[in-house]
Amino acid sequence: MTVTVALAADDAGFELKQLIAEQLRADERVGEVLDYGVHDASDDRAYPRLGLTAAEAVAAGDAERGVLICGTGIGMCISANKVGGVRATVAHDSYSVERSIKSNDCQVLTMGSRVVGPELAKRLVDEWLGYSFDPASASAEKVAHITHYEHQH
Numbered sequence: 009m010t011v012t013v014a015l016a017a018d019d020a021g022f023e024l025k026q027l028i029a030e031q032l033r034a035d036e037r038v039g040e041v042l043d044y045g046v047h048d049a050s051d052d053r054a055y056p057r058l059g060l061t062a063a064e065a066v067a068a069g070d071a072e073r074g075v076l077i078c079g080t081g082i083g084m085c086i087s088a089n090k091v092g093g094v095r096a097t098v099a100h101d102s103y104s105v106e107r108s109i110k111s112n113d114c115q116v117l118t119m120g121s122r123v124v125g126p127e128l129a130k131r132l133v134d135e136w137l138g139y140s141f142d143p144a145s146a147s148a149e150k151v152a153h154i155t156h157y158e159h160q161h
């Protein structure tokens with residue numbers, strides 16, 4: 009069983025995205041990497057345009073997971089969380105990365121290339137891929153509150 013991962017970055021996150029893409033393509037847990045750009049550091053499209061497209065791919069089921077990178081990870085996180093059904097978090101530490109899956113069932117991890125170094129970012133993504141959400145856990149009911157709210161409003 010492999011996962012499809014959607015990727016996106018603005019110009020600030022482009023270089024780190026390329027490194028993460030390379031790592032993901034070499035990872036046997038990953039079946040496919042869908043790279044929604046930018047594909048060139050000179051492409052200055054704003055982060056929401058890239059992040060929303062990748063998050064929509066996750067919401068549509070084209071990808072199970074997403075990694076979105078901008079300068080801080082914050083803009084990508086805000087953008088992705090506007091897409092119905094998507095739970096995104098910015099995280100630059102191992103514990104938050106773990107809990108984003110195990111507590112919150114986040115499909116999308118966002119990171120800031122101006123915050124985290126490339127080696128730590130790659131390690132975090134590697135760890136992140138190893139976690140899965142347990143729908144029978146006590147956390148599931150908490151996440152269900154969010155989904156219920158989303159469906160009601």
Ligand SMILES: O=C[C@H](O)[C@H](O)COP(=O)(O)O
Nearest residue numbers: 020078079080081082083084
């Ligand atoms: O959250 C936004 C990102 O960090 C982006 O890469 C930079 O945005 P800014 O140019 O508005 O600071």
